[in-house]
Amino acid sequence: MQPELSQRQRTILKLIVQEYIRTGRAVGSKSLIERYDLGISPATVRSEMGELEEQEYLAHPHTSAGRVPTDRGYRYYVEYLLDDARLPIPEQITISHQFRQVEAQIESWAKLAAVVLADMSGNLSLVTPPRSSVERMRHFELISLRGRVVLLVAVTQTGMVREVILQLQDEVSQEELSALSQRLNPEIRDLTHEQIRRLAPGASGLASFILEQLADLLRLTEQEAQTEVFAEGLDYVLQQPEIEGGPIAQRLLELLRGGAILSLLLPQLQPGDDVQVIIGKEHRAADLHPFAVVAASYGARNQVAGLLGVVGPTRMPYGRSISIVRYIAQVMTNLLRDIYDEAEDED
């Protein structure tokens, strides 16, 4: 798609998109002129509109209504007509303030990011906690809860903490458990779940069992990365008039269940550096056709990465959404770099 439109057509398209996003109603030639003085008459606007419709940037809901942007129209708007402003400084300050208030915990950050994203964009937000594609073991502890019931706590290289409750065959004292973990810890350090599993057969009964469990836990942690997602602002998106409790809303709720929406979205999002926008029918998944997504990845390079974005109707304030997503992705990236990366060359 080239910017083959005249300057006037671009102005008109821009105004129509903005006006439609603002009001939610199809916009007509006359009302457009009444609101914005372009120095031309409605009739001229109409002929330009006709041209824009010809090229599929606009559409008619029905013969005698105003124009509505098509997905292609939105795309052009996002690509060429949007002056991508930074988020205003006061809002930046509000956001980073909130991140400073919350406890220093990766999951808390992700949750907060979801809340802020939703509140500021007025749409549904999605945030996956940052995960590494290959987790390596760092350290584990065995803690006797009572009798044969033992809690296994594992920490990975990336600082993920996972626990699981084990039922042992026989009762084992805390001392023995501590001795075992002290013996095994150096061995399993930096290993992947496959490597740990390979160690298991060679070990004695209890040690072998623990190694198996560790491998399971590590594998599970990796898998969770695929499905775990924090979503906020459902109320906002369900308020949108084009969705409003109808069948689309039902569809969306189903997609949110168990993170199913992620598996539709992820294949289409390259882990590129900047914000990505997917509008309506550009989605490969038909279920997402009524929606637009503004998303970005974040994370410490080569370590852990996550995804965050907002989901709303194609009629969404793209400019604002993009600034917000970009800024929060940057905040999250900085937080993670402080934890993982060696280089500290940024504020």
Next chain:
Amino acid sequence: MQPELSQRQRTILKLIVQEYIRTGRAVGSKSLIERYDLGISPATVRSEMGELEEQEYLAHPHTSAGRVPTDRGYRYYVEYLLDDARLPIPEQITISHQFRQVEAQIESWAKLAAVVLADMSGNLSLVTPPRSSVERMRHFELISLRGRVVLLVAVTQTGMVREVILQLQDEVSQEELSALSQRLNPEIRDLTHEQIRRLAPGASGLASFILEQLADLLRLTEQEAQTEVFAEGLDYVLQQPEIEGGPIAQRLLELLRGGAILSLLLPQLQPGDDVQVIIGKEHRAADLHPFAVVAASYGARNQVAGLLGVVGPTRMPYGRSISIVRYIAQVMTNLLRDIYDEAEDED
């Protein structure tokens, strides 16, 4: 409220409640007789209905519509007209099967309970993970992530695991950290967050800092018990015709945010043994007046306790909801007893 109704009035009330719950439409005398042969004429039913309305068990939406149960009517139904059946065995088996499939982790159980509760009741479910009102420290570990960044992992007596990222003043090697944790662990075992905090001033620089952080973390874990809640089945409840995307739905979504609904619900729920039902205006919180709640507490005695329940419109299948809530509370209780309690005298 006494059961001062005649046998026939009770039968009619029961049928009206059931019919209304089933169809969602106000039920009239004639249609009731057509469906259920009571051996009496519509006119007789009408006069009984009039009596029931007099006593506020039923209401008229408008002069010439059928009758609808009032909150009082539902209450009478739940109290006296419901033969509280157990959940059918096949469904019991399905449920316990699902719990056996999931990883042995308290949070996973709570999440699964929420999913099952929602799916089987067809309404919104709420499950708070089991928490102790006073958490005592069991064990902690310090893990160096890089440079001055350290991960603090703490395990409480009840097996809760919490972690936080710390920024130290100076760089400290993993060996020093391990030595420190080995020295402090015996000291802080079984202490509450207040007791730990009292130790801090007496300790050296780094140890003092760690103790403060531990106290914070422990306190935070207790506080989370107040707000953390797993909710599932939002789609079900938003499908209900009496709610359907309207302002009540918005209200509900707001209440779900950050677990606000819990602070409205908890004060009214005694941690009694059996299932509790709160119907419509019986809620102290006006925001909950459109809803009915069926809830029960679960947990290992004197150790940890949680709450689970379903939330739906007052027109909800009480009998079924009660059986489901009761059964799942029992399953969760058994799971927790296996972890915590000494006595193993039940299956």
Next chain:
DNA sequence: GTTGGCACTCGTCGATTAGGAGTGCTAACC
């Protein structure tokens, strides 16, 4: 106490209508 009959009430649904916003076309204008 129960029942059938009957007039009356009201909400629902479909059809009808008026109003209005917007278009597309054409002819005139600069």
Next chain:
DNA sequence: GGTTAGCACTCCTAATCGACGAGTGCCAAC
């Protein structure tokens, strides 16, 4: 040739109207 005013036409929206039907309440008869 692009621009504009004028105008007929389209079609959605909201309001109105009326038929329909479910349900009630009352009364007289059983």
